[in-house]
Amino acid sequence: MTRYHPLEFPPDFLWGAATASHQNEGNNRNNDFWAWEHLPGKIVDGSISGLATDWWDAERGRAEADFDRAEAMGLKTMRLSVEWSRVQPAPNRRDEAAIDRYRQLLLALHQRGIRPMVTLHHFTNPLWLAEQGGWLDDDVVGKFVDYANYVVQKLGDLCDLWCTINEPMVYAYVSHLRGEWSPGAKSFGQTFRVAAAMAQAHVAAAQAIHQFQPQAGVGLVKNIPVFDPARPRHPLDRLVTGWQDRLFNQRILDAVYKGHAKFPLAAKAANPAPGHDDFIGINYYGPHSVRFDLREPFTLFGKNVAPPQAEMWDAPWADRQIDPAGLRRAIKRMAAYGKPVYITENGLADPADTRRPRFLLTHLAAVQRAIAAGADVRGYYYWTFVDNYEWVEGWTTPFGLIALNPETQARTPRKSAALYRDLIAANAITPEIVEQYAPEAIAEIFEA
Numbered sequence: 475m476t477r478y479h480p481l482e483f484p485p486d487f488l489w490g491a492a493t494a495s496h497q498n499e500g501n502n503r504n505n506d507f508w509a510w511e512h513l514p515g516k517i518v519d520g521s522i523s524g525l526a527t528d529w530w531d532a533e534r535g536r537a538e539a540d541f542d543r544a545e546a547m548g549l550k551t552m553r554l555s556v557e558w559s560r561v562q563p564a565p566n567r568r569d570e571a572a573i574d575r576y577r578q579l580l581l582a583l584h585q586r587g588i589r590p591m592v593t594l595h596h597f598t599n600p601l602w603l604a605e606q607g608g609w610l611d612d613d614v615v616g617k618f619v620d621y622a623n624y625v626v627q628k629l630g631d632l633c634d635l636w637c638t639i640n641e642p643m644v645y646a647y648v649s650h651l652r653g654e655w656s657p658g659a660k661s662f663g664q665t666f667r668v669a670a671a672m673a674q675a676h677v678a679a680a681q682a683i684h685q686f687q688p689q690a691g692v693g694l695v696k697n698i699p700v701f702d703p704a705r706p707r708h709p710l711d712r713l714v715t716g717w718q719d720r721l722f723n724q725r726i727l728d729a730v731y732k733g734h735a736k737f738p739l740a741a742k743a744a745n746p747a748p749g750h751d752d753f754i755g756i757n758y759y760g761p762h763s764v765r766f767d768l769r770e771p772f773t774l775f776g777k778n779v780a781p782p783q784a785e786m787w788d789a790p791w792a793d794r795q796i797d798p799a800g801l802r803r804a805i806k807r808m809a810a811y812g813k814p815v816y817i818t819e820n821g822l823a824d825p826a827d828t829r830r831p832r833f834l835l836t837h838l839a840a841v842q843r844a845i846a847a848g849a850d851v852r853g854y855y856y857w858t859f860v861d862n863y864e865w866v867e868g869w870t871t872p873f874g875l876i877a878l879n880p881e882t883q884a885r886t887p888r889k890s891a892a893l894y895r896d897l898i899a900a901n902a903i904t905p906e907i908v909e910q911y912a913p914e915a916i917a918e919i920f921e922a
Protein backbone atom coordinates (compact mmCIF):
# COMPACT_ATOMS: atom_id res chain seq x y z
CA MET A 475 0.00 0.00 0.00
CA THR A 476 1.24 3.53 -0.76
CA ARG A 477 2.57 5.30 2.32
CA TYR A 478 1.15 8.75 2.55
CA HIS A 479 2.67 11.56 4.62
CA PRO A 480 0.46 13.48 7.01
CA LEU A 481 -0.66 16.92 5.85
CA GLU A 482 0.56 18.99 8.79
CA PHE A 483 -0.76 22.33 9.95
CA PRO A 484 1.37 25.09 11.50
CA PRO A 485 1.94 24.58 15.25
CA ASP A 486 -0.18 27.60 16.23
CA PHE A 487 -3.00 26.93 13.76
CA LEU A 488 -6.36 27.98 15.23
CA TRP A 489 -8.91 25.19 14.97
CA GLY A 490 -12.33 26.62 15.58
CA ALA A 491 -16.06 26.69 15.04
CA ALA A 492 -18.26 29.61 14.05
CA THR A 493 -21.64 30.67 15.42
CA ALA A 494 -23.86 33.78 15.37
CA SER A 495 -26.04 35.53 17.93
CA HIS A 496 -29.46 35.13 16.34
CA GLN A 497 -28.78 31.55 15.34
CA ASN A 498 -27.58 30.50 18.80
CA GLU A 499 -28.65 32.74 21.66
CA GLY A 500 -32.42 32.33 21.53
CA ASN A 501 -35.17 34.83 22.24
CA ASN A 502 -33.61 37.65 20.24
CA ARG A 503 -36.98 39.36 20.11
CA ASN A 504 -35.83 42.88 19.43
CA ASN A 505 -34.30 42.48 15.97
CA ASP A 506 -35.65 42.57 12.45
CA PHE A 507 -35.17 38.85 11.77
CA TRP A 508 -37.29 37.85 14.77
CA ALA A 509 -40.08 40.03 13.36
CA TRP A 510 -39.52 38.55 9.87
CA GLU A 511 -39.57 34.90 10.99
CA HIS A 512 -42.92 35.54 12.68
CA LEU A 513 -44.54 36.67 9.41
CA PRO A 514 -46.50 33.93 7.65
CA GLY A 515 -44.71 32.14 4.82
CA LYS A 516 -41.26 33.58 5.32
CA ILE A 517 -39.52 30.50 6.76
CA VAL A 518 -39.62 27.26 4.75
CA ASP A 519 -40.61 25.02 7.66
CA GLY A 520 -42.71 27.69 9.37
CA SER A 521 -40.40 27.54 12.38
CA ILE A 522 -39.05 30.34 14.55
CA SER A 523 -35.63 30.66 16.11
CA GLY A 524 -37.22 30.38 19.56
CA LEU A 525 -34.59 29.27 22.04
CA ALA A 526 -32.15 28.56 19.18
CA THR A 527 -29.30 26.70 20.92
CA ASP A 528 -30.24 28.47 24.16
CA TRP A 529 -26.92 30.19 24.70
CA TRP A 530 -28.30 33.32 26.32
CA ASP A 531 -29.75 31.94 29.51
CA ALA A 532 -27.00 31.92 32.13
CA GLU A 533 -28.90 29.76 34.64
CA ARG A 534 -29.50 26.93 32.23
CA GLY A 535 -25.87 27.36 31.17
CA ARG A 536 -26.20 25.62 27.81
CA ALA A 537 -23.57 27.87 26.22
CA GLU A 538 -21.13 26.97 28.97
CA ALA A 539 -21.96 23.28 28.55
CA ASP A 540 -21.28 23.60 24.82
CA PHE A 541 -18.00 25.34 25.61
CA ASP A 542 -17.12 22.31 27.76
CA ARG A 543 -17.77 20.15 24.71
CA ALA A 544 -15.64 22.48 22.60
CA GLU A 545 -12.81 22.23 25.10
CA ALA A 546 -13.08 18.43 25.11
CA MET A 547 -12.91 18.52 21.30
CA GLY A 548 -9.72 20.55 21.57
CA LEU A 549 -11.02 23.73 19.94
CA LYS A 550 -8.54 26.59 20.10
CA THR A 551 -11.01 29.29 19.10
CA MET A 552 -14.74 29.99 18.81
CA ARG A 553 -16.33 32.67 16.63
CA LEU A 554 -19.50 34.21 18.01
CA SER A 555 -21.32 37.47 17.44
CA VAL A 556 -22.66 40.26 19.58
CA GLU A 557 -26.31 41.09 19.02
CA TRP A 558 -26.65 44.83 18.42
CA SER A 559 -30.29 44.79 19.53
CA ARG A 560 -29.31 43.38 22.92
CA VAL A 561 -26.59 45.85 23.82
CA GLN A 562 -28.46 48.83 22.35
CA PRO A 563 -32.14 47.94 22.69
CA ALA A 564 -33.25 51.50 21.85
CA PRO A 565 -31.43 54.39 20.15
CA ASN A 566 -30.61 56.05 23.47
CA ARG A 567 -30.35 53.01 25.69
CA ARG A 568 -27.52 50.62 26.35
CA ASP A 569 -27.98 47.46 28.31
CA GLU A 570 -25.21 46.74 30.81
CA ALA A 571 -26.82 43.40 31.72
CA ALA A 572 -26.39 42.25 28.13
CA ILE A 573 -22.76 43.30 28.23
CA ASP A 574 -22.37 41.34 31.47
CA ARG A 575 -23.69 38.20 29.79
CA TYR A 576 -21.28 38.64 26.88
CA ARG A 577 -18.46 39.08 29.40
CA GLN A 578 -19.51 35.82 31.07
CA LEU A 579 -19.49 34.02 27.73
CA LEU A 580 -16.09 35.34 26.69
CA LEU A 581 -14.64 34.59 30.12
CA ALA A 582 -16.05 31.09 29.95
CA LEU A 583 -14.24 30.56 26.67
CA HIS A 584 -10.95 31.88 28.06
CA GLN A 585 -11.29 29.65 31.12
CA ARG A 586 -11.38 26.70 28.75
CA GLY A 587 -8.36 27.87 26.77
CA ILE A 588 -10.52 28.90 23.79
CA ARG A 589 -9.75 32.24 22.13
CA PRO A 590 -12.86 34.18 21.13
CA MET A 591 -13.31 35.84 17.75
CA VAL A 592 -16.23 38.27 17.91
CA THR A 593 -18.37 39.54 15.03
CA LEU A 594 -20.19 42.84 15.48
CA HIS A 595 -22.86 42.44 12.80
CA HIS A 596 -24.14 39.07 11.65
CA PHE A 597 -27.23 39.85 9.52
CA THR A 598 -29.59 41.12 12.23
CA ASN A 599 -30.48 44.74 13.01
CA PRO A 600 -32.16 46.24 16.05
CA LEU A 601 -35.83 46.89 15.34
CA TRP A 602 -35.34 50.60 16.00
CA LEU A 603 -32.65 50.75 13.30
CA ALA A 604 -34.84 48.81 10.86
CA GLU A 605 -37.61 51.35 11.53
CA GLN A 606 -35.18 54.15 10.68
CA GLY A 607 -34.36 52.52 7.33
CA GLY A 608 -31.77 49.95 8.37
CA TRP A 609 -28.67 50.05 6.17
CA LEU A 610 -30.35 52.61 3.92
CA ASP A 611 -30.50 55.16 6.72
CA ASP A 612 -28.19 58.12 5.97
CA ASP A 613 -26.60 57.90 9.42
CA VAL A 614 -26.21 54.13 9.63
CA VAL A 615 -22.42 54.27 9.41
CA GLY A 616 -22.17 56.59 12.41
CA LYS A 617 -24.66 54.46 14.34
CA PHE A 618 -22.71 51.30 13.64
CA VAL A 619 -19.43 52.91 14.67
CA ASP A 620 -20.97 54.14 17.96
CA TYR A 621 -22.18 50.63 18.68
CA ALA A 622 -18.82 49.10 17.73
CA ASN A 623 -16.98 51.57 19.96
CA TYR A 624 -19.18 50.75 22.89
CA VAL A 625 -18.81 46.99 22.49
CA VAL A 626 -15.05 47.13 22.07
CA GLN A 627 -14.67 49.36 25.13
CA LYS A 628 -16.74 46.93 27.17
CA LEU A 629 -15.33 43.66 25.85
CA GLY A 630 -11.91 44.57 24.47
CA ASP A 631 -10.06 43.13 27.46
CA LEU A 632 -11.59 39.73 26.62
CA CYS A 633 -11.29 39.74 22.83
CA ASP A 634 -8.54 40.66 20.42
CA LEU A 635 -9.99 39.29 17.18
CA TRP A 636 -12.86 41.33 15.76
CA CYS A 637 -14.90 40.77 12.63
CA THR A 638 -16.81 43.93 11.82
CA ILE A 639 -19.50 42.69 9.44
CA ASN A 640 -20.37 39.18 8.32
CA GLU A 641 -20.95 38.60 4.60
CA PRO A 642 -22.05 42.13 3.64
CA MET A 643 -22.85 41.17 0.05
CA VAL A 644 -24.97 38.20 1.14
CA TYR A 645 -26.89 40.49 3.48
CA ALA A 646 -27.33 43.15 0.78
CA TYR A 647 -28.45 40.67 -1.90
CA VAL A 648 -30.74 38.51 0.19
CA SER A 649 -32.45 41.40 2.00
CA HIS A 650 -32.59 43.99 -0.76
CA LEU A 651 -32.45 42.11 -4.08
CA ARG A 652 -33.91 38.66 -3.54
CA GLY A 653 -36.35 39.99 -0.98
CA GLU A 654 -36.00 36.89 1.20
CA TRP A 655 -35.02 38.64 4.42
CA SER A 656 -36.27 41.81 6.03
CA PRO A 657 -37.04 44.35 4.57
CA GLY A 658 -37.92 42.09 1.63
CA ALA A 659 -36.91 44.56 -1.10
CA LYS A 660 -36.12 43.72 -4.72
CA SER A 661 -34.06 46.66 -5.81
CA PHE A 662 -30.61 46.88 -7.37
CA GLY A 663 -30.30 50.47 -6.21
CA GLN A 664 -30.95 49.54 -2.57
CA THR A 665 -28.64 46.54 -2.79
CA PHE A 666 -25.65 48.59 -3.86
CA ARG A 667 -26.40 51.42 -1.45
CA VAL A 668 -26.44 48.89 1.39
CA ALA A 669 -23.20 47.33 0.14
CA ALA A 670 -21.54 50.75 -0.06
CA ALA A 671 -22.75 51.64 3.44
CA MET A 672 -21.44 48.36 4.83
CA ALA A 673 -18.05 48.92 3.20
CA GLN A 674 -17.87 52.36 4.77
CA ALA A 675 -19.07 51.06 8.12
CA HIS A 676 -16.42 48.38 8.08
CA VAL A 677 -13.60 50.82 7.36
CA ALA A 678 -14.80 53.33 9.95
CA ALA A 679 -15.37 50.68 12.63
CA ALA A 680 -11.95 49.12 12.00
CA GLN A 681 -10.34 52.51 12.53
CA ALA A 682 -12.35 53.09 15.69
CA ILE A 683 -11.44 49.68 17.10
CA HIS A 684 -7.76 50.28 16.42
CA GLN A 685 -7.87 53.63 18.18
CA PHE A 686 -9.13 51.98 21.32
CA GLN A 687 -7.29 48.67 21.00
CA PRO A 688 -4.25 49.13 18.72
CA GLN A 689 -3.10 45.55 19.13
CA ALA A 690 -6.46 44.05 18.08
CA GLY A 691 -6.82 42.07 14.89
CA VAL A 692 -9.72 43.43 12.83
CA GLY A 693 -11.14 42.12 9.58
CA LEU A 694 -14.16 41.88 7.33
CA VAL A 695 -15.80 38.51 6.76
CA LYS A 696 -16.50 38.02 3.06
CA ASN A 697 -18.30 35.09 1.53
CA ILE A 698 -16.16 34.28 -1.53
CA PRO A 699 -17.97 32.23 -4.12
CA VAL A 700 -15.72 31.28 -7.03
CA PHE A 701 -17.55 32.24 -10.25
CA ASP A 702 -16.77 30.35 -13.47
CA PRO A 703 -18.52 30.42 -16.84
CA ALA A 704 -20.61 27.25 -17.22
CA ARG A 705 -19.39 27.02 -20.84
CA PRO A 706 -15.81 28.27 -20.57
CA ARG A 707 -15.60 29.62 -24.13
CA HIS A 708 -19.11 31.03 -24.41
CA PRO A 709 -18.85 34.84 -24.66
CA LEU A 710 -22.15 35.52 -22.90
CA ASP A 711 -21.39 33.10 -20.06
CA ARG A 712 -18.03 34.81 -19.66
CA LEU A 713 -19.60 38.25 -19.73
CA VAL A 714 -22.18 37.56 -17.02
CA THR A 715 -19.62 35.64 -14.94
CA GLY A 716 -17.48 38.78 -14.96
CA TRP A 717 -20.46 40.92 -13.92
CA GLN A 718 -21.37 38.61 -11.07
CA ASP A 719 -17.84 38.41 -9.76
CA ARG A 720 -17.30 42.16 -10.00
CA LEU A 721 -20.54 43.04 -8.27
CA PHE A 722 -20.56 40.32 -5.63
CA ASN A 723 -16.84 40.06 -4.91
CA GLN A 724 -14.55 42.62 -6.44
CA ARG A 725 -16.34 45.91 -5.81
CA ILE A 726 -16.46 45.51 -2.05
CA LEU A 727 -12.90 44.17 -1.92
CA ASP A 728 -11.75 47.24 -3.85
CA ALA A 729 -13.73 49.46 -1.51
CA VAL A 730 -12.32 47.95 1.64
CA TYR A 731 -8.75 47.19 0.64
CA LYS A 732 -8.09 49.86 -1.98
CA GLY A 733 -10.47 52.65 -1.05
CA HIS A 734 -12.17 52.96 -4.42
CA ALA A 735 -15.72 51.81 -4.22
CA LYS A 736 -17.75 52.12 -7.36
CA PHE A 737 -21.03 50.48 -6.62
CA PRO A 738 -23.49 51.10 -9.44
CA LEU A 739 -26.60 53.13 -8.51
CA ALA A 740 -25.04 54.02 -5.15
CA ALA A 741 -23.65 57.38 -6.18
CA LYS A 742 -24.70 58.99 -2.93
CA ALA A 743 -22.37 56.84 -0.87
CA ALA A 744 -18.92 58.38 -0.49
CA ASN A 745 -15.95 56.14 -1.15
CA PRO A 746 -14.39 54.83 2.01
CA ALA A 747 -10.74 55.48 2.73
CA PRO A 748 -8.68 52.30 2.36
CA GLY A 749 -8.86 50.28 5.50
CA HIS A 750 -6.02 49.00 7.59
CA ASP A 751 -7.34 45.54 8.17
CA ASP A 752 -5.28 43.01 10.05
CA PHE A 753 -6.81 39.93 8.48
CA ILE A 754 -9.26 38.74 5.88
CA GLY A 755 -12.10 36.42 6.82
CA ILE A 756 -13.18 34.01 4.08
CA ASN A 757 -16.49 32.19 4.22
CA TYR A 758 -16.59 29.50 1.58
CA TYR A 759 -19.61 27.42 0.61
CA GLY A 760 -18.84 26.42 -2.99
CA PRO A 761 -18.45 27.68 -6.55
CA HIS A 762 -20.97 29.05 -9.04
CA SER A 763 -21.05 27.95 -12.67
CA VAL A 764 -22.69 30.80 -14.53
CA ARG A 765 -24.76 30.33 -17.66
CA PHE A 766 -26.27 33.25 -19.56
CA ASP A 767 -30.05 33.22 -19.19
CA LEU A 768 -32.29 36.10 -20.23
CA ARG A 769 -34.97 34.96 -17.77
CA GLU A 770 -32.75 35.78 -14.77
CA PRO A 771 -32.56 39.58 -14.50
CA PHE A 772 -31.99 39.46 -10.73
CA THR A 773 -28.78 37.49 -11.19
CA LEU A 774 -27.62 39.83 -13.98
CA PHE A 775 -28.76 37.20 -16.50
CA GLY A 776 -26.49 34.50 -15.11
CA LYS A 777 -28.02 31.24 -13.87
CA ASN A 778 -26.00 28.99 -11.58
CA VAL A 779 -25.95 25.70 -13.52
CA ALA A 780 -23.62 23.04 -12.19
CA PRO A 781 -21.67 20.89 -14.65
CA PRO A 782 -23.03 17.32 -14.90
CA GLN A 783 -20.01 15.82 -13.12
CA ALA A 784 -20.26 18.22 -10.15
CA GLU A 785 -20.88 16.85 -6.69
CA MET A 786 -23.92 18.54 -5.20
CA TRP A 787 -25.36 19.31 -1.76
CA ASP A 788 -28.57 17.58 -0.71
CA ALA A 789 -32.01 19.22 -0.82
CA PRO A 790 -33.02 21.96 -0.19
CA TRP A 791 -29.72 23.23 -1.58
CA ALA A 792 -29.37 20.71 -4.37
CA ASP A 793 -28.13 23.47 -6.69
CA ARG A 794 -25.01 24.06 -4.57
CA GLN A 795 -21.76 22.43 -5.62
CA ILE A 796 -19.19 20.82 -3.35
CA ASP A 797 -15.73 21.79 -4.54
CA PRO A 798 -12.75 21.91 -2.16
CA ALA A 799 -10.51 23.15 -4.99
CA GLY A 800 -12.63 26.31 -5.03
CA LEU A 801 -11.62 26.97 -1.42
CA ARG A 802 -7.98 26.82 -2.42
CA ARG A 803 -8.68 29.29 -5.25
CA ALA A 804 -10.53 31.60 -2.88
CA ILE A 805 -7.59 31.53 -0.46
CA LYS A 806 -5.13 32.26 -3.27
CA ARG A 807 -7.17 35.25 -4.40
CA MET A 808 -7.53 36.71 -0.94
CA ALA A 809 -4.00 35.94 0.24
CA ALA A 810 -2.79 38.12 -2.62
CA TYR A 811 -3.89 41.15 -0.56
CA GLY A 812 -0.92 40.37 1.68
CA LYS A 813 -2.82 39.92 4.92
CA PRO A 814 -3.29 36.89 7.13
CA VAL A 815 -6.40 34.89 6.30
CA TYR A 816 -8.86 33.05 8.49
CA ILE A 817 -11.41 30.66 7.05
CA THR A 818 -14.14 32.19 9.17
CA GLU A 819 -16.78 29.73 7.90
CA ASN A 820 -16.97 26.55 5.88
CA GLY A 821 -19.46 23.78 6.38
CA LEU A 822 -22.09 21.42 5.03
CA ALA A 823 -25.71 20.79 5.95
CA ASP A 824 -25.79 17.02 6.35
CA PRO A 825 -28.13 15.72 9.07
CA ALA A 826 -27.11 12.08 8.64
CA ASP A 827 -23.42 13.04 8.69
CA THR A 828 -22.68 10.66 5.85
CA ARG A 829 -20.94 13.25 3.69
CA ARG A 830 -19.54 15.71 6.23
CA PRO A 831 -16.43 13.67 7.20
CA ARG A 832 -15.18 13.66 3.62
CA PHE A 833 -16.25 17.28 3.17
CA LEU A 834 -14.28 18.33 6.22
CA LEU A 835 -11.19 16.36 5.25
CA THR A 836 -11.09 17.48 1.64
CA HIS A 837 -11.68 21.15 2.51
CA LEU A 838 -9.07 21.07 5.25
CA ALA A 839 -6.66 19.41 2.82
CA ALA A 840 -7.27 22.36 0.46
CA VAL A 841 -6.45 24.74 3.32
CA GLN A 842 -3.30 22.82 4.20
CA ARG A 843 -2.12 22.82 0.58
CA ALA A 844 -2.74 26.56 0.32
CA ILE A 845 -0.60 27.04 3.43
CA ALA A 846 2.11 24.78 2.03
CA ALA A 847 2.06 26.92 -1.13
CA GLY A 848 2.73 30.05 0.94
CA ALA A 849 -0.66 31.44 2.00
CA ASP A 850 -0.74 32.79 5.55
CA VAL A 851 -3.87 31.01 6.78
CA ARG A 852 -4.06 31.32 10.55
CA GLY A 853 -7.18 29.35 11.35
CA TYR A 854 -10.28 27.47 10.26
CA TYR A 855 -13.76 27.84 11.76
CA TYR A 856 -16.14 25.02 10.90
CA TRP A 857 -19.73 26.23 10.47
CA THR A 858 -21.13 25.27 12.93
CA PHE A 859 -20.63 23.73 16.35
CA VAL A 860 -24.18 22.70 17.33
CA ASP A 861 -27.04 22.71 14.76
CA ASN A 862 -28.49 26.18 14.75
CA TYR A 863 -31.31 28.22 13.21
CA GLU A 864 -30.59 28.68 9.51
CA TRP A 865 -32.49 31.88 8.58
CA VAL A 866 -35.25 31.17 6.03
CA GLU A 867 -34.32 27.48 6.03
CA GLY A 868 -35.33 27.41 9.68
CA TRP A 869 -34.33 24.09 11.24
CA THR A 870 -34.16 22.15 7.94
CA THR A 871 -30.43 22.42 7.20
CA PRO A 872 -28.34 21.19 10.13
CA PHE A 873 -24.67 22.08 9.80
CA GLY A 874 -23.50 21.10 13.29
CA LEU A 875 -20.70 18.87 14.42
CA ILE A 876 -23.19 18.18 17.18
CA ALA A 877 -26.85 17.48 16.40
CA LEU A 878 -29.49 19.44 18.28
CA ASN A 879 -33.12 18.63 18.99
CA PRO A 880 -34.47 22.20 19.24
CA GLU A 881 -37.55 21.00 21.16
CA THR A 882 -35.69 19.25 23.94
CA GLN A 883 -32.32 20.96 23.50
CA ALA A 884 -30.72 17.51 23.58
CA ARG A 885 -27.30 17.36 21.94
CA THR A 886 -25.86 14.33 20.13
CA PRO A 887 -22.32 14.51 18.79
CA ARG A 888 -22.04 13.36 15.20
CA LYS A 889 -19.18 11.25 13.89
CA SER A 890 -17.70 14.47 12.48
CA ALA A 891 -17.23 15.77 16.02
CA ALA A 892 -14.90 12.85 16.76
CA LEU A 893 -13.17 13.41 13.45
CA TYR A 894 -12.61 17.09 14.24
CA ARG A 895 -11.27 16.17 17.69
CA ASP A 896 -8.79 13.72 16.15
CA LEU A 897 -7.65 16.23 13.53
CA ILE A 898 -7.05 18.87 16.19
CA ALA A 899 -5.15 16.42 18.38
CA ALA A 900 -2.92 15.42 15.46
CA ASN A 901 -2.72 19.00 14.11
CA ALA A 902 -2.62 17.19 10.80
CA ILE A 903 -4.61 15.10 8.37
CA THR A 904 -3.07 11.68 8.79
CA PRO A 905 -3.67 8.62 6.62
CA GLU A 906 -4.98 6.82 9.71
CA ILE A 907 -7.60 9.50 10.34
CA VAL A 908 -8.75 9.44 6.73
CA GLU A 909 -8.87 5.62 6.76
CA GLN A 910 -11.01 5.73 9.87
CA TYR A 911 -13.50 8.43 8.90
CA ALA A 912 -13.62 8.69 5.10
CA PRO A 913 -11.53 5.95 3.47
CA GLU A 914 -13.09 6.72 0.10
CA ALA A 915 -11.24 10.07 0.14
CA ILE A 916 -7.72 8.80 0.67
CA ALA A 917 -6.45 9.34 -2.88
CA GLU A 918 -8.33 12.61 -3.28
CA ILE A 919 -6.65 13.94 -0.15
CA PHE A 920 -3.11 12.68 -0.46
CA GLU A 921 -2.65 12.57 -4.21
CA ALA A 922 -4.06 16.02 -5.04
Ligand code: IFM
Pocket residue numbers: 494497641757819857864
Ligand atom coordinates in the same frame (compact mmCIF):
# COMPACT_ATOMS: atom_id res chain seq x y z
O1 IFM B 1 -25.77 30.08 8.65
C1 IFM B 1 -25.10 30.85 7.73
C2 IFM B 1 -24.35 31.96 8.42
O2 IFM B 1 -25.18 32.77 9.18
C3 IFM B 1 -23.64 32.84 7.40
N1 IFM B 1 -22.87 32.05 6.48
C4 IFM B 1 -23.50 30.91 5.87
C5 IFM B 1 -24.10 30.02 6.94
C6 IFM B 1 -24.72 28.76 6.32
O3 IFM B 1 -25.67 29.09 5.36
